[in-house]
Amino acid sequence: MSKIVIGQYIPGNSILHQLDPRAKLLFVFFFFFLIFLANNTATYLVLYLFVITIILLSQIRLSLFLRSIKPVLFIILFTVILHLILTKGGEALFVTPLFTIYEEGVRQAIFIASRFLILVVMASLLTFTTSSLDLTDALEILMGPLRKVRVPVHELALMMSIALRFIPTLWEETEKIMNAQLARGANLDSGNIFKRLVAYIPIFIPLFLSSFRRAEELAMAMEARAYRGGVGRTKYRMLQYTYKDYFLIVIFLILVLVIGWLRV
Amino acid sequence: MATEISLENVWFHYYPQTESREKWAIQGVDLIFQQGEYVSIIGSNGSGKSSLACLINGLFIPTNGNLVINGQHIEDDQGRWELKQRIGMVFQNPDNQIVAPSVLDDVAFGLENLGVAREEMQKRIPHVLELVGLSGLEKKEPHHLSGGQKQRLAIAGVLAMQPDVLIFDESTSMLDPDGRHHILQLMRKLHLSGKTIIHITHQATEAFLADRLVVLNKGKVMLDQNREALYANSAQLTNWGLDVPISIELHQNLLAKGWNLSHRIENEEQLVSEIWTYM
Numbered sequence: 001m002s003k004i005v006i007g008q009y010i011p012g013n014s015i016l017h018q019l020d021p022r023a024k025l026l027f028v029f030f031f032f033f034l035i036f037l038a039n040n041t042a043t044y045l046v047l048y049l050f051v052i053t054i055i056l057l058s059q060i061r062l063s064l065f066l067r068s069i070k071p072v073l074f075i076i077l078f079t080v081i082l083h084l085i086l087t088k089g090g091e092a093l094f095v096t097p098l099f100t101i102y103e104e105g106v107r108q109a110i111f112i113a114s115r116f117l118i119l120v121v122m123a124s125l126l127t128f129t130t131s132s133l134d135l136t137d138a139l140e141i142l143m144g145p146l147r148k149v150r151v152p153v154h155e156l157a158l159m160m161s162i163a164l165r166f167i168p169t170l171w172e173e174t175e176k177i178m179n180a181q182l183a184r185g186a187n188l189d190s191g192n193i194f195k196r197l198v199a200y201i202p203i204f205i206p207l208f209l210s211s212f213r214r215a216e217e218l219a220m221a222m223e224a225r226a227y228r229g230g231v232g233r234t235k236y237r238m239l240q241y242t243y244k245d246y247f248l249i250v251i252f253l254i255l256v257l258v259i260g261w262l263r264v
Numbered sequence: 265m266a267t268e269i270s271l272e273n274v275w276f277h278y279y280p281q282t283e284s285r286e287k288w289a290i291q292g293v294d295l296i297f298q299q300g301e302y303v304s305i306i307g308s309n310g311s312g313k314s315s316l317a318c319l320i321n322g323l324f325i326p327t328n329g330n331l332v333i334n335g336q337h338i339e340d341d342q343g344r345w346e347l348k349q350r351i352g353m354v355f356q357n358p359d360n361q362i363v364a365p366s367v368l369d370d371v372a373f374g375l376e377n378l379g380v381a382r383e384e385m386q387k388r389i390p391h392v393l394e395l396v397g398l399s400g401l402e403k404k405e406p407h408h409l410s411g412g413q414k415q416r417l418a419i420a421g422v423l424a425m426q427p428d429v430l431i432f433d434e435s436t437s438m439l440d441p442d443g444r445h446h447i448l449q450l451m452r453k454l455h456l457s458g459k460t461i462i463h464i465t466h467q468a469t470e471a472f473l474a475d476r477l478v479v480l481n482k483g484k485v486m487l488d489q490n491r492e493a494l495y496a497n498s499a500q501l502t503n504w505g506l507d508v509p510i511s512i513e514l515h516q517n518l519l520a521k522g523w524n525l526s527h528r529i530e531n532e533e534q535l536v537s538e539i540w541t542y543m
């Protein structure tokens with residue numbers, strides 16, 4: 001149990017951990033656009049250099065990044081193959097009766113794989129160095145202006161925070177119910193997919209019922225603690241930008257300039 | 265501050281439109297709770313204890329009758345909301361009343377709702393965590409706490425709001441003996457610090473820790489007596505499906521047999537030692 005780490009926050013005290021979550025979130029957001037500006041070897045090298053530097057700064061083990069790449073490996077491979085086969089241009093490197101791989105295809109394939117890789121690594125860096133609670137806070141503040149167009153920002157943030165609070169509890173409960181059903185001879189992992197789904201019904205029904213009861217009791221407890229929506233509420237958790245966060249802007253501008261200058 | 269709670273002929277029905285006479289959860293209750301009292305409300309399952317608790321702190325609105333706080337009728341939403349600060353409530357299931365993903369944030373939740381300034385929160389939170397014995401666990405995630413610790417966290421969250429009154433709705437019933445003992449001690453401590461304690465339970469042993477006992481049955485107040493008076497003829501509790509604590513029964517029987525024991529027994533240990541010295 002508890003091996004599921006939501007947001008996969010890896011506690012630490014690196015410079016990246018110390019940054020304000022809003023700054024990190026904004027940086028990663030704009031960085032994603034920057035990735036699409038890269039279009040030649042030099043620009044990709046700059047991006048790689050940058051990513052490797054911050055991976056080192058984060059003091060997070062490399063194996064963790066590899067683990068986060070694994071789920072998207074299939075998509076990366078797929079697009080790489082697609083580009084290899086479909087892109088024409090340059091010298092023909094490899095000729096078969098079915099398809100020909102051109103120099104340009106190889107180049108594009110490497111670029112597209114790099115793009116994916118950098119995207120995934122940056123997103124992982126964000127979640128590795130930022131607790132879910134901090135991320136929730138950052139989102140709530142950054143989305144604040146959307147309140148004007150009636151997006152229930154406070155409610156969404158509270159929902160996220162309650163979800164963070166209850167996922168481990170519900171997970172424990174699921175395990176308990178599963179064990180109880182297993183003890184009664186339930187067979188959960190054999191038979192075809194349909195049989196298995198049916199086998200899971202006795203687990204989901206009690207789980208649903210108890211979740212509804214939980215939700216009802218929680219709502220009551222919240223009301224008893226004077227909750228009445230976001231109006232007039234103060235916040236205990238406070239985020240504060242420091243000079244390090246402003247430094248991120250400088251870094252970003254430098255990246256934009258360098259990539260803008262190197263790209264073709 | 266002091267909060268005097270008065271229920272005046274309060275009736276409560278979960279679905280007032282349907283009007284079936286049988287289903288009134290609370291039927292004409294008159295009760296007054298003075299500041300600083302330690303009261304137990306006992307009754308069997310479905311006798312209306314939880315409904316009564318929710319009526320006292322404005323979670324439910326009386327179908328008929330009035331809730332009067334310090335002489336003021338509580339009638340509108342704002343009034344009921346303000347009541348939440350003065351009258352705190354701790355529920356039965358420790359898991360289902362913790363909102364935030366960390367101890368610190370959970371204690372802050374009620375304060376945030378009240379609009380308390382951040383500097384003030386920073387003063388109050390360590391203080392209440394200390395009071396309930398959770399100092400040092402500030403950063404913990406709630407699901408890593410024991411049941412008893414969760415329940416103390418719930419109490420801390422309520423105490424931070426600085427209420428005059430605390431209602432415990434069977435708050436010990438899901439805990440192990442150790443956790444239970446802790447909470448009961450905490451109630452005593454809070455009582456001594458001047459808070460009104462309303463302890464809802466169907467455990468007679470726990471109920472007798474209070475100074476005053478109210479017996480509820482089918483939504484009606486059957487009995488409202490101080491501890492001594494009820495102690496002397498506790499057998500009547502069986503009329504309403506309640507147990508008489510074995511130690512009390514034994515004590516009463518020994519007194520009736522002419523044993524020379526003191527008339528007030530606080531707990532089992534005292535009874536045992538008295539019997540020991542008598543023999």
Ligand SMILES: Nc1ncnc2c1ncn2[C@@H]1O[C@H](COP(=O)(O)OP(=O)(O)OP(=O)(O)O)[C@@H](O)[C@H]1O
Nearest residue numbers: 278288289307308309310311312313314315316466
């Ligand atoms: N949400 C509800 N909807 C309808 N009726 C309810 C609801 N909750 C309680 N009741 C009914 O109201 C009456 C009083 O219930 P209440 O929960 O107040 O009793 P209680 O003394 O707290 O019982 P317990 O010891 O089980 O906690 C019962 O008859 C119950 O069936």
Ligand SMILES: [Mg+2]
Nearest residue numbers: 313314315433
């Ligand atoms: Mg109840």
